Amino acid sequence: MPTPEAPLRDDRRLVLVVAILASFVVGLDASVVNVALPAIRHELGGGLVVQQWVVDAYLVTLGSLILVAGSLSDLFGRVRIITLGLIVFGVASIVCAAAPTGGVLIVSRALQGVGGALVTPSALALIIAAFRGAAQGRAIGSWTAWSSAAVIVGPVIGGLIVDGIGWRWIFVLTAVPIAVTIPLVARISGDLRPLGRPRVDVVGAVLAVVGIGGVVLGLIEQERLGWSSPVVVAALVVGGLALAAFVPWERRVEQPLVDLRLFRARNFAVGNLATLSIYGAIGMVGFVVTLFLQEVWAFPAWVAGVATLPPTVLLLLLSTTVGSFAGRYGPRWFMAAGPAVAAGGSFLMLFVGDDPAAYWWTVLPGLVLIGLGISLMVTPLTSAVLGSVPEREAGIGSAVNNAVARIASLVVVALAGVVLGGAMSTVGFHRAVVVMGLLLLAGSVVSAVGIRNPDREESRPDRS
Known part of the structure; x- marks a missing residue:
């Protein structure tokens, strides 16, 4: 098992800045891509299927490899794994920018997911190791808020770039924070070091990747090939069998x-x-x-980016x-109230029609309620888990929670x-929006019934 060699609490501010910047890279890429999807389809073709794969190729590798990355983080050290992840992400971003076809773009997006998987659990695990008590809650809240700034900057700047100089430049944009973050990561003195020779569960990793990738491949390709296609059937069967074998193997x-x-x-x-x-x-939102x-x-890409900002602004x-x-x-x-409020926002968007002017009394208030609900829920959820x-x-715990979140998103997409x-x-x-609302209500009920607050003694503010 890994043991602490140097206390990360001595580098609290630096740890928080690094965690925020590293997550900023991942969040910026995800938020920028959504506004570029119509432009990508127009230039590279492929219709809705290509748009789905541009999103899901990233989420498949991120969701399936994030578990491996969490283990690597605990075994080899969070600083080392974050650095490797940032390098992989940067290289993949440049390949995305130069992609000549939809296939190359999808493959390079998958490589970005590998980098994102290495970065995400390690960033949050650094915060868990460096902070305690109420200070940890505040730190996670700051990490959530400032990481969300990427989602604010992404749609607006990304939309301007797409409408101005082209969608390829949005991937160049995501490489900029990497150049700032890597030198800061090198300054962190505390990390984890393993005792003995660390081992990674290779079979479990393969089962996770094949299981998640196979199911998503089948769900997306059925739109183009049909449910009876041998490719779709084989993908769903192989993916399902791999997922079924994962738990017994573990x-x-x-x-x-x-x-x-x-x-x-229980709370986990x-x-x-x-x-x-x-x-x-x-x-799905x-x-x-x-x-x-x-x-x-x-709506032009940049206008759509601005129009979808309310949830992120409220989160920040x-x-x-x-x-x-x-x-x-x-x-x-x-955790119970937040999803319920967000569900109300989803159902409000049922009044959307074909008139864009309806944005002001349907989509905008709906997104405001969704943003308020998410703001009430995200940080408490992370702290509880x-x-x-x-x-x-903490590395694998963060990885599991992030993997669940990413897998949920990619399956819905x-x-x-x-x-x-x-x-x-x-x-x-x-x-x-009906599906969105029902999913949010289900999350609210599960949280109200199942989550337990820690003892008052455990939740006292950290005065250290």
């Missing part, structure tokens, strides 16, 4: 990719179940609303405050074609 292997004993902690198990539902809805504004209401403004209150009073009712695992396993009816339309949009 139970028997000596050093598993995911220590299933983590799920014995329930929190991840809530994450599955809630982040599925959030993934980002994909469906942006496409609707551009393809049905004919409220996350630190909510994190502080959740650290003091416990996460349960924040990661606060229930030992510090030495993969099913978007089924929900939308093969192409974006007002009727399809109505179906999508």
Whole structure:
């Protein structure tokens, strides 16, 4: 098992800055791509299927490899893995910018997902190791808020770039924060060092990648090939069998990719179940609303980017405050109320019609409620899940929660074609917001029933 060699608490401010910047890179890329999808389809062709794969190729590798990355983070050190992830992400971004075909772009997006998988769990694990108590809640809130600035900057600047000099330059934009972050990472003195020779569960990693990738491949390609296609059937069967074999394998292997004993902690198990539902809805918001504004209401890319900002602005403004209150009073009712409020925003968008002027009394208030709900929920959810695992396993704990969130998003995006009816339309949009609302309500109920607040003694402010 890895043991601390140098306390990260001595570098608290630096750790927080690095965690924010590293996550900023991943968040910027995800937010920029959504506004570029119509332009990518126009230049490279392929229709909705290519648009889905541009999003999901990234999410497949991110969601499946993030578990491996969490283990690597705990075994080899968070600083080392973050550095490697940033380098991979930067190289992949340049390849995306130069992609001559949709196929090359999809492959390079998958490589970006590899870099994102290496960065994400290590960034949050650094915060868990460096902060305690209410200070940890505030730090996670700051990380959530400032990381969300990438989602604010992304759609606006990305939209201007797409409308101005072309969608390829958005991938050059994502490489800029990497050049700033890598030198800062090298200055962190504390990290984890393994005792003995670390081992990685290769079989578990292969089962995760094949399982997730196979299921997503089948769900997306059925729109083009049909459910009876041998390719679709084979992908779904192979993916399903791999996922079915994953849990038994993890139970028997000596050093598993995911220590299933983590799920014995109530908040960890329930929190991840809530994450599955809630982040599925959030993934659909980002994909469906942006496409609707551009393809049905004919908003320019930068206008669509500005129009979808309310949730991110509210997250930026409220996350630190909510994190502080959740650290003091416990996460349960924040996690229950937040998704319920967001569900109200989703159902409000059922009044959307074909007139773009309806944005002001349908989409805008709906997005404001979604943003308020997400702000109430995100930081308490992260604190509840990661606060229930030992510090030495914070890397894999963060990886599991992030993997659940990414997998939920990619499966929902993969099913978007089924929900939308093969192409974006007002009727399809109505179906999508109903699915979003139901997923959010399910997350609210799960949190209210299952989450437990820590003892008052555990949640006292950290005065160190």
